[in-house]
Amino acid sequence: MKKMSLPKLAVFAIVSLLFGTYAHAADSGGQSHLERVVNEAIGPVMEENDIPGIAVAVTIQGKRYFFNYGVASKKSGQKVTEDTIFEIGSISKTFTATLASYAAARGTLSLSDSASKYLPVLAGSSFDKISLLDLGTYTAGGLPLQFPGSVTNQKTMIAYYKNWRPTYAAGTHRRYSNPSIGLFGYLAARGMGEPFDDLMEQKLFPALGLSRTYIRVPQGQMGNYAYGYSKGNKPIRVTPGVLDSQAYGVKTTTSDMIRFVEASMDGSKLDGTLQRAVTATHTGYYKVGNMIQGLGWEIYAYPVDLARLLAGNSSEMSRKANKVTRLAPPLPPQEAVLINKTGSTNGFGAYVAFVPAKDIGIVMLANKSYPISARVKAAYRILTVLESEPAPASAR
Template identity: 50%
Template sequence: MTTLRRCTTSVLLSLPLAASAAPDPAAIRAIVDATVRPLMAEHDLPGVAVAVTVDGQSAIFNYGLASRADNKPIDNRTLFEIGSVSKTFAATLASYAQVQGKLALDDRPGKYWPALKGSAIDKATLLHLGTYTAGGLPLQFPDELTEPLPARYYRAWKPAGAPGTIREYSNPSLGLFGHMTARALKRDYGSAVESILFPAFGMQHSYVNVPAAARPDYAWGYLDGKAVHFTDEPFSAITYGIRTTAADLLRFVQANMTPQGLDPTMRRAVEGTHVGYFKVGDMVQGLGWEQYAYPTKLQTLLDGNSESMIWEPHPATRLQTPALPAGPTLFNKTGSTGGFGAYVLFVPEQKVGIVLLANRNYPIPARVKAAYAILERLTAQK
């Protein structure tokens, strides 16, 4: 895995390129600059970090400020809230537990949380929870909910459909999935991610619980002109709680693109998150990652990451034989908190991956368009 040095608005590459394998560093920088600088101006983004991998080489670009109050610039150690991109780590941890025989995706949540036995939620499986197909759990917990372990909420939940028939993007769904994983591992969720996943991917500056020594690197997000960090709600560590750098998140992307270099157990865990289970329009929902046949039209990505897909239920069709993608595939995931916006996209067959992190929650379509523009220009020059 590439070792990245600290720099600002610069590109760092490793491993020699074949003669025509990828654009040179100046060309990559020009591509990213041409996309990101107008994006920042249009959406008043205080700071942005972009990480790109092309044919096994990595490039990190930093723009703007981590803190407007003291003019602190974004650099390679700047920590961003990555919002729901955190869900891909919850999925990887669950897949790891499955590989180890600690859980099965066909298990019911009541197996690990007896308080849920006999309730409607216990008719769903862990797979349904991990793919948002339990039957209509909402996007967010109610604002008035204060229980850190909301068993009463789940027991009282009334489904809108049978498990596996509708896909409704949901923090309560994925949060319960991650919580069941931690119970199956008999571990605290945060410590499991920090001690199992981060070391496996070489992520040395990533946290569920940010220690005091790393707090100076933690960027401020901006909401309505105010500097903010997210506040906790039930299962927030699972659904949107990871703080990481662009460089570390790119390492995770690289591992997903070429899992062959991982420990055999972790390789199987990563590959497990690439299995598709449900078809929802043009998108295939796996554990954490959302998949599209590649080449992928921009409008297809915009539709798959639309407000409708985030807030509304959609019919889901279970794939008869869940499997790894049969052809070239684009994987992506968005993430937002009150003050941050993230987007990750990668195409293993093209050997290209892109991480966009910003300390403002700007519109998702703008993120998708920016990453798509970078992808198109990088692949066109290969």
């Protein structure tokens, strides 16, 4: 294995002293190699992007390892741990998709239903011909990445949707969009008859075994909530916005996210309906280049080379409308795939990836937004090693 250059090792050692960088798992036995692999992948990323703190969790055949670097707050110097709460940005969409999939598994809604069925005020609009599935896969016809600045509350949100006209026929183009999957989650909650935030915090998160995952971080947990840092290195946290909970509003820890990854690979410990719902989010509905769009998750045939993974996570994918190939019938959940999702807010950057066939996965949460390509490269480097080697003896 190629090792970090001496200058980078020296800089990383200095960062360790200044910011309390450290890595650990449950025990020290069998840890040195895995720890070195993670250190060598994460150290340069922190240095090159001036990131105050990163938390990494790895799961290998059901065993969990945690590696924590830097600080959750520059002001207090509080160290990052697996219980540090990070904003995960658009990885929140995977939870939104899980809630909608759960509603479908319960028979509360059908993904083929029109959007206007669950919001009658949209009757007569373009949403009569746009399905919940179209919204959940960003194929509604060209909804933009963000709402325009004039959309500031529910009234202006409804007016925006009523007046919006698609650029493309539904199901022909994918345009990554917060208003698309945001409405998807909003309508799923309406179909279930309860507010979205309550459904997530009181039902879905507990059912998944997640005890430190929130839409609204409670006062008693604010001490664990990291500060994000802007490009100018100013402390920052996400600000409220229309459909923010559904699109980018989840805050969580690596200890909870790696549990979610494990449940996504093997949901046998979940309630049967929830297990089916989690698995169903891995169904492939559209092919976009080398990437297959699931519900919330993005999927690649495995093994996948780094170039294809970077292309699928590129700005070309997230910023532009791309023609899609509809998979008819939809591709059932597969084992030999790599499933991933990125997420960012103005002060945080996150990445999650896992390979069900190998029973390996990784979570990377940082309190600064940094290039997605750097996240993917670091995670790919770690996963490549995990794929080829057995799990260390010690874990928790």
